[in-house]
Amino acid sequence: MSLLRLLGHTNVPADPDDSPSGDAGAVTANAHVDLDITAPYPRPQAFTDAPAIDPTDDGSVVAVRGDATPGVFAAPPSPQAEAGGRSDLAREHDALCAELEIAHTALASLAGELRDARDGLVATKASLSTSNAKQQRVELDIDGRQREAAALQADVVARSTQVASLADQADALRREIDYLNAHRKTVSNDLSVERATLTTTRDEVMTQLAKAEQLRSAATRSEIDASLHRIAADESLRVAEAARTQHAETVTAISTSRAMLTALASQAEAQTAEITRLGRQRSEAAIELGLFEDSLRARVVPLEAQIEELHRQHHETLEGLRWATAERTAVQEQLDHLIGTEDEVRLQGARIARDHLAGEISSLTVDRDDAERQRDAARVELRQLRASAEEILLRRMELGVVCDQLTASAAELHVQVADKDAQLQGLVNTIQAVRRECDELAARRQAADAALATAHEQFVTVCEQAAHEQKRAARRWESIDREVAKRVADELEELRTMSRWRRPRARRAARRAGEAAR
Structure with missing residues (x-):
């Protein structure tokens, strides 16, 4: 480069160190070689x-x-x-x-x-x-x-802390669910025992109601028999009155004959014969009256035996109640089928049969409705238990997935357990009330039996009282069902509106109430 400067090219740096970049091998745009x-x-x-x-x-x-x-x-x-x-x-x-x-x-x-x-x-x-x-x-x-990466690491640390907290909560919920399962088994056993007791009590009540219905039917038949007796007595009175009238006429005839005997001697034999004839007629009337009394007495004895036979037939009638209901259903179907036809004879016969069967089973409609309500209540309770078991299993499978679902499942389980405790308490109260009603009905039945044994009039009075008490027991049973349903609804509403902090206290109170009831 020094040689170039000697040749007159002064725009070239004299030394490589003169380059703007300071590098001996680098040439920039400012160090242009022309x-x-x-x-x-x-x-x-x-x-x-x-x-x-x-x-x-x-x-x-x-x-x-x-x-x-x-x-x-x-x-x-x-x-x-x-x-x-x-x-x-x-x-x-x-x-x-x-x-x-x-x-x-x-x-x-x-x-x-x-x-x-x-x-x-x-x-x-x-x-x-x-x-x-x-x-x-x-x-x-x-x-x-x-x-x-730093933010993710911090998030991972936070998520690890949250996962640890969720694991602790899951363990607590798992322990609580195990406790709830054990408590549910205990409640199920208690409910089974109480259900068996309630079934026995219901059977006793149904038996007593059947006896009351039997007594009412016997009272009705006794009224019918009393009416027959009154008719027979009236007939006897009419016969006696006729005989008395005839006797008076005979006496008058005798008096007339005696008066005429003194007046007409020729007519004495005729009058004597007439008196003899009238006496014979009076004897025949007396004999006929005695025979009539014997026939009445003979009719009273079979009527008493017939009353006992009717008691037995009433029991058999209760046995054939289902058949009568099925027959009424068949008659109703036949009547519905014949309504649009022109067979008036069969239609009238079906209507008569339907009315007859309706009259026979109308007295048992209330008992059948009560049995159906109890059956529906038992089915609803069974469905609720199955639904709660399925929900518990479902919540146990979803424990590790979402914390909100776990909380909802636990809350639902708490509500169901409290509901079952309330239902159990209601059933205990219902059983006690039913037992009291059964004792009262038994005492009244004994009083009715004693009254029926004393006299026919007392028998009719006690039968009417038993029918009245039967209606009262049915109304009482319906009021008990409504009260139990109302209590269960109130408990459910209270648990539904209760905060999550008050639910453990309510659960403990319900558990203590259940233990006290047991």
Whole structure:
């Protein structure tokens, strides 16, 4: 590069350290090399106008500029020295020209290499700029990823804490569910025992109601028999009155005959015969009256036996109640089928049969409705238990999935357990009330039996009282069912509106109430 500066290219730095980048092998746009290799190389002025170099006496050389002005060390040259110096200068000039040609060729190749290097450096700088931008974007992306990683790590720590808390809650819920399952088994056993007791009590009540119905039917038949007795007594009174009237007529006839006997002797025999005939008729009337009394007595005895037979037939009638109901259903279907037809005879017969069967089973409709309500209540209770078991199993399967579902399942289980405890308490109260009613009905039945044993009139009175008490017991049973349903609904509503903190206390109170009831 120093050689280029000697050749007159002053826009090239004198040293590689003069480059703006400070790198010896780097050329920037500010260090532009402007070389024209195709131009003819100018011959230096120093060699065309070479100064005269003359040796001095003491062997020193004096350089003289082209204007023949002596330099600092100028000395008058000698002719020999001037000739020898010129020949040396010519040789040196030729040698320098050759070297300059070689240098010119080398510089031309070096200029081509420098252009190539400049283009490569420009491309390299552009790629380096692109790489720097990419590296900055990558660094920014890495910083963002590091921040996201830190946030994710914090979230993982929080989630780990939450998972640990959920695991603790799941363990607590699992323990509570195990306790609820054990408590449910105990409640189920208690409900089974109470249900069996209630069934026995209901059977006893149904038996007592059947006996009361039997007594009422017996009272009705006794009224019918009493009506028959009254009719027979009236008939006997009419016969006696006729006999009395006939006897009075006979007495009058006798008096008349005696009066006529004194007056007419000829008519005495006739009157005597008439009196004899009338006496015979009176004897026949007396005999007929005795026979009638015997026949009445003979009818009373079979009627008493018939009353006992009717008691037995009433029991058999209760046995055939289901058949009568099925027959009434069949008759109703036949009547519905015959309504649109023109067979009036069969239609009238079906209506008569339907009315007859309706009259027979109308007295048992209330008992049947009570039995149906009890059966429906038992079915509803069974469905609720199955639904609660299925819900408990479903909640146990979903324990590890969602915490909200676990909480809802536990709350539902609490509500169901409290509901079952309330129902159990209601059933206990109902059983006690039913037992009291049964005792009362038993006492009244004994009183009715005693009254029936004393007299027919007391029998009728006690039967009416038993029918009245039967209706009262049915109303009482319906009121008990409504009260139990109302209590269960109130307990469910209270548990539904109760906060999650009050439910454990309510559950403990219900458990203590159940234990106290047991």
